[in-house]
Amino acid sequence: MDNKITVLAVDDEPYFLELFANRFRLRGLDVLTASSGRDALAILAEKHVDVVVLDVLMPGMDGIETLKEIKKRHPRLEVIMLTGHSSADMGLKGMRHGAYDYVMKPFEIEDLLGRIRRAHERRRLNQGYAGDDA
Amino acid sequence: MNPLRALAFAPPPKASLPRLGVAALASGLALAAAGLDGPLALASALGAAGAAFAVALPRADAGAAHGREARDMDDLLIHSQKMSVLGELSSGIAHEINTPLGIIGQETELLQLIASRSEFSSLDSSAELLERIDQISIQVERCGEITHQLLDFARKTKAVLQTVNLGELVEDMTRLVEREAGYQNITITRRYRDGKRTISTDPSLLRQVVLNLLQNAVQAVERDGMVTVGTRISGQQAEIEVTDTGCGIQPENLQRIFDPFFTTKPPGQGTGLGLSICMKIMHRLGGHIRVRSSPGQGAVFTLLLPVAGPESANTHDNPPSAYQGDRHE
Ligand SMILES: Nc1ncnc2c1ncn2[C@@H]1O[C@H](COP(=O)(O)OP(=O)(O)O)[C@@H](O)[C@H]1O
Ligand SMILES: [Mg+2]
Numbered sequence: 344m345d346n347k348i349t350v351l352a353v354d355d356e357p358y359f360l361e362l363f364a365n366r367f368r369l370r371g372l373d374v375l376t377a378s379s380g381r382d383a384l385a386i387l388a389e390k391h392v393d394v395v396v397l398d399v400l401m402p403g404m405d406g407i408e409t410l411k412e413i414k415k416r417h418p419r420l421e422v423i424m425l426t427g428h429s430s431a432d433m434g435l436k437g438m439r440h441g442a443y444d445y446v447m448k449p450f451e452i453e454d455l456l457g458r459i460r461r462a463h464e465r466r467r468l469n470q471g472y473a474g475d476d477a
Numbered sequence: 478m479n480p481l482r483a484l485a486f487a488p489p490p491k492a493s494l495p496r497l498g499v500a501a502l503a504s505g506l507a508l509a510a511a512g513l514d515g516p517l518a519l520a521s522a523l524g525a526a527g528a529a530f531a532v533a534l535p536r537a538d539a540g541a542a543h544g545r546e547a548r549d550m551d552d553l554l555i556h557s558q559k560m561s562v563l564g565e566l567s568s569g570i571a572h573e574i575n576t577p578l579g580i581i582g583q584e585t586e587l588l589q590l591i592a593s594r595s596e597f598s599s600l601d602s603s604a605e606l607l608e609r610i611d612q613i614s615i616q617v618e619r620c621g622e623i624t625h626q627l628l629d630f631a632r633k634t635k636a637v638l639q640t641v642n643l644g645e646l647v648e649d650m651t652r653l654v655e656r657e658a659g660y661q662n663i664t665i666t667r668r669y670r671d672g673k674r675t676i677s678t679d680p681s682l683l684r685q686v687v688l689n690l691l692q693n694a695v696q697a698v699e700r701d702g703m704v705t706v707g708t709r710i711s712g713q714q715a716e717i718e719v720t721d722t723g724c725g726i727q728p729e730n731l732q733r734i735f736d737p738f739f740t741t742k743p744p745g746q747g748t749g750l751g752l753s754i755c756m757k758i759m760h761r762l763g764g765h766i767r768v769r770s771s772p773g774q775g776a777v778f779t780l781l782l783p784v785a786g787p788e789s790a791n792t793h794d795n796p797p798s799a800y801q802g803d804r805h806e
Contacts, residue, residue: 438685
């Protein structure tokens with residue numbers, strides 16, 4: 344629990360990313376940001392990340408598309424989906440493609456922090472198996 | 478894997494080999510034929526293949542030395558073997574279909590690029606052309622979702638146990654369906670008891686199950702009705718209950734709703750894989766699903782889970798090894 348959690352936030356809204364990074368850095372996380380799905384994949388190929396927080400609605404490669412690619416390349420990386428509006432279909436799709444959690448915007452910072460911690464815990468629990476992906 | 482080959486991988490003989498062989502041959506032929514007739518025929522042939530195996534596998538003779546418990550065990554055995562045959566078959570088919578599907582997808586992307594070049598974009602019918610191509614890519618995407626579900630059904634899912642707040646998990650999923658339900662004038666009522674208590678389970682698997690039940694409930698009501706979501710813990714057992722005022726389930730269908738591909742919904746709305754995946758997940762979590770319903774009277778689905786989590790042996794399909802341990806192979 345004491346090692347620092349590295350989160351990658353993916354959203355097409357620069358203002359959101361900045362706010363996100365500031366608020367979570369204040370709470371002791373390492374935060375990386377990406378403004379698109381492609382950007383996120385490029386970062387993941389190079390850097391160690393524990394948990395991804397991914398916006399569902401993005402132009403270009405959307406959240407589900409990005410999730411699929413992330414899970415294909417880094418199966419053990421945990422992803423939390425963020426969505427502006429709720430939809431059972433979209434939620435199910437996300438879960439089926441291996442999203443750890445599904446959070447609605449606007450989120451409460453402490454609540455999301457708790458979920459990020461639990462996603463990180465899951466990743467550590469899952470690490471006993473061969474082939475790390477980072 | 479080729480579906481016919483998948484049949485050869487069918488689970489080992491607790492039943493007489495000749496009968497299994499006949500079942501395999503019959504269902505293989507049906508599948509091969511159905512493959513030519515398109516996906517719908519294929520789905521029903523898969524169901525039939527499962528049924529053929531169920532017949533070929535041993536049934537407890539009523540009134541014979543078998544007690545009720547033995548019969549239950551046999552039923553379980555038949556069910557699990559049937560599921561594993563279907564699992565092999567469906568993943569075989571999904572893999573086979575995925576390759577050409579991927580190519581169609583890529584070609585469609587190329588078509589989209591070409592069609593937006595100036596020589597085409599100046600045509601009168603350019604907008605229509607693009608629209609048609611978009612439609613192809615939407616349908617390819619839909620097929621992709623279906624093959625993904627097929628693979629999901631066959632996948633060896635590992636549970637990762639965490640401490641989970643029961644009420645919070647259920648509430649998260651309830652909120653996901655609530656807005657859309659509201660559009661159809663469906664009210665969601667909460668009856669959370671012991672919602673603050675925690676249980677040991679795999680949260681992302683359980684979320685998937687709860688969301689599936691909620692979606693089924695909302696689809697069953699269609700409009701103007703109620704879905705009630707409840708939680709409680711009694712002793713060592715946690716319960717999550719989803720009740721709806723929808724169409725209910727015909728008695729003859731009650732046996733079949735957990736079968737893969739069984740659906741009463743029009744194509745595009747249901748693939749019939751939801752409950753079979755839920756059942757599989759619940760077993761992995763050391764729990765099970767109960768259903769009560771009379772036609773016209775709505776339905777009650779209850780998830781029963783051990784508070785302390787499944788016994789470790791249950792969290793794997795097989796003893797852990799490098800790849801089986803993976804949640805997404
Ligand atoms: N709450 C419910 N009320 C009535 N029927 C239901 C309910 N839930 C499931 N069913 C029946 O079980 C079938 C299988 O459900 P499922 O496996 O989720 O597949 P799908 O939803 O894709 O049809 C449904 O088509 C429906 O006939
Ligand atoms: Mg369903």
